[in-house]
Amino acid sequence: MATAVSVKTFPSPSKLATPTDLRPEEVQAVTEAVNPLIADTFALYVKTKNFHWHLSGSHFRDYHLLFDEQAEQILGSIDLLAERVRKIGGTTIRSISHIAELQTISDDNDELVPPGEMIRRLTDDNGRMAQAQRAAIEVCEKNRDSVTANVLQEILDGTERRRWFLFEIAQGMDNTG
Secondary structure (H helix, E strand, O other): OOOOOOOOOOOOOHHHOOOOOOOHHHHHHHHHHHHHHHHHHHHHHHHHHHHHHOOOOOOHHHHHHHHHHHHHHHHHHHHHHHHHHHHOOOOOOOOHHHHHHHOOOOOOOOOOOOHHHHHHHHHHHHHHHHHHHHHHHHHHHHOOOHHHHHHHHHHHHHHHHHHHHHHHHHOOOOOOO
């Protein structure tokens, strides 16, 4: 798992300070656990779409459709997480540079990635996401935010499903796909 990230938080301006029964330190803890997940989710979405767009080979159609389906699922979780942060009175991602500051999922700018390597990288990244999601669930539960923990549990289920599909594809595959 990645090393701890120094999280840049933004205090909620009074017009954005959503009323909540959570204490300020609980809001901060949840916000600091969830915002890096949002950043990583953006990074994983872009990587998955990158592989969707730059795929070639004998399994093109199957992987192209799978990567597109997975990217849409990933994208769908971003708004759920960001709105949870706002609902409890926190603030969330504001820019590409904020994403870059918080993300632990590496960008993938390689010119050509063989399909098998795409599968391996996405399997690993989804595994890292699952670990981070579990850790964030613990933070939410410790800080009386069971609703965000429940949202994260649903998102974790999707992450594990993506990883399962990618793992099964990789069984018996050489690195060329």
